[in-house]
Amino acid sequence: MRYISTRGKAPALSFSDVLLTGLAEDGGLYLPETWPSFSLSEWQAMRGLPYPELAARIMTPFVGEDITPDTLRSLCEKAYAGFDHPAIVPLTQVEDGLFVQELFHGPTLAFKDMAMQLLGQLFEHVLAERNSHVTIVGATSGDTGSAAIEACRGRDRLSVVILHPKDRTSEVQRRQMTTVLEPNVTNLAIEGTFDDCQDLVKSLFADMPFRKEMHLSAVNSINWARIAAQIPYYVYAALNFGAPEQEVSFAVPTGNFGNILAAWAARKMGLPVRHLCVGSNRNDILTRFLNANDMTMKSVMPSLSPSMDIQVSSNFERLLFELLGRDAEACARIMTSFRATGHMDVPAEAWETAHALFSGLALDDAATEAEIKGLHDRSGYLADPHSAIGIAAGRRFRESGVPMVAMATAHPAKFPDAMVAATGIRPALPAHLADLYSREERYRTVPATADAVKDAVRAAVLSNA
Numbered sequence: 001m002r003y004i005s006t007r008g009k010a011p012a013l014s015f016s017d018v019l020l021t022g023l024a025e026d027g028g029l030y031l032p033e034t035w036p037s038f039s040l041s042e043w044q045a046m047r048g049l050p051y052p053e054l055a056a057r058i059m060t061p062f063v064g065e066d067i068t069p070d071t072l073r074s075l076c077e078k079a080y081a082g083f084d085h086p087a088i089v090p091l092t093q094v095e096d097g098l099f100v101q102e103l104f105h106g107p108t109l110a111f112k113d114m115a116m117q118l119l120g121q122l123f124e125h126v127l128a129e130r131n132s133h134v135t136i137v138g139a140t141s142g143d144t145g146s147a148a149i150e151a152c153r154g155r156d157r158l159s160v161v162i163l164h165p166k167d168r169t170s171e172v173q174r175r176q177m178t179t180v181l182e183p184n185v186t187n188l189a190i191e192g193t194f195d196d197c198q199d200l201v202k203s204l205f206a207d208m209p210f211r212k213e214m215h216l217s218a219v220n221s222i223n224w225a226r227i228a229a230q231i232p233y234y235v236y237a238a239l240n241f242g243a244p245e246q247e248v249s250f251a252v253p254t255g256n257f258g259n260i261l262a263a264w265a266a267r268k269m270g271l272p273v274r275h276l277c278v279g280s281n282r283n284d285i286l287t288r289f290l291n292a293n294d295m296t297m298k299s300v301m302p303s304l305s306p307s308m309d310i311q312v313s314s315n316f317e318r319l320l321f322e323l324l325g326r327d328a329e330a331c332a333r334i335m336t337s338f339r340a341t342g343h344m345d346v347p348a349e350a351w352e353t354a355h356a357l358f359s360g361l362a363l364d365d366a367a368t369e370a371e372i373k374g375l376h377d378r379s380g381y382l383a384d385p386h387s388a389i390g391i392a393a394g395r396r397f398r399e400s401g402v403p404m405v406a407m408a409t410a411h412p413a414k415f416p417d418a419m420v421a422a423t424g425i426r427p428a429l430p431a432h433l434a435d436l437y438s439r440e441e442r443y444r445t446v447p448a449t450a451d452a453v454k455d456a457v458r459a460a461v462l463s464n465a
Ligand SMILES: *Cc1c(COP(=O)(O)O)cnc(C)c1O
Pocket: 110, 111, 112, 143, 144, 221, 253, 254, 255, 256, 257, 258, 259, 260, 307, 308, 386, 409, 410
């Protein structure tokens, strides 16, 4: 299997190279050259498989020749061994025809673990084969950083440096990062905002000599392997509800469009997915696009669902490329002008294709709080603010005869203040995190300048060599 860039000007790469590279050289995102698909009998044969084995089956065509099927299966088993639910991604019914799939049973209590735990295994395996080492550098406003740290902690061939805006993440989120004390983990508290952190990471990657010297690598949500690792849970849910003979629909609380893109990919591979519903908070660029072909950037506003506070959904470019019939030149042109003008000109025909499959619903904070409370009153189910938005979108677009599965992307204990405000209940942290508030923290405070961050990265890598 080879991967091509959505902008058409970067070399085609294998799975392992795409894993280590992340963003394509031409600024585009990698996609498989052709979409693998499964036949009716192949889908049927996957029913009832334990989750790690199902994940390995789905990933096999994407990995191609790079990793043997046996090794891939053992990496999947190790990736999901630490999850605290035997089903890994359990399904619960909350209303007539409306189900929740919980993706938060991994170590950091958010769905990022689903992909990141497997990425940690894949990185370690590929780097051992190449006898190489990389330094993962990333910026986080919360969930991504802790998931990356958990996936990389204690691994010999990986150093991980995560920048977070000092005093601007929630205490749970900060402690999930800063209480990891393995020597290959470095937390930098940047004296600035999340945008400053992102700009600093970009400037490190743009400095080619530094990037080569430190073997920098990224695990942000544009990494193709993360999308691939998110496809299996959609398959798991659909098979549970009678696929391939029965259709299902999905509702997904969406930020960077990575999670829902995996659902779209599952459909592309032949899974009978009827409808895809995007849930947004007041940062509603995707809902505006889906309802009225209005993809216009606005400034980011804080909300109760911070992991969806985005201005631009970076993975949308992958869908755009497909909507344009894989015309890389048109895709590059539209993306460049979007960056320049803040408005994306999607041709009417492409928009109609998206509109036929996707729907969008946006909830402001008051509506999110009402959804958390209403759902809890009626069904007893406690959904965090992100998950509640997905559930509301699922209810809005549910059709009779087609099970609607809403993705629950975070454990409610990750957002205790929002839960108390909506329901009066403070959800307890799971046992493995029960002492989080009393653990020792370690991080370095660093000014928001590229030189200071480069020095800190260099020191981290040297001390870990
Ligand atoms: C990252 C995240 C999202 C958004 O997922 P995307 O793949 O960026 O669309 C939603 N909810 C939670 C809890 C998250 O951590």
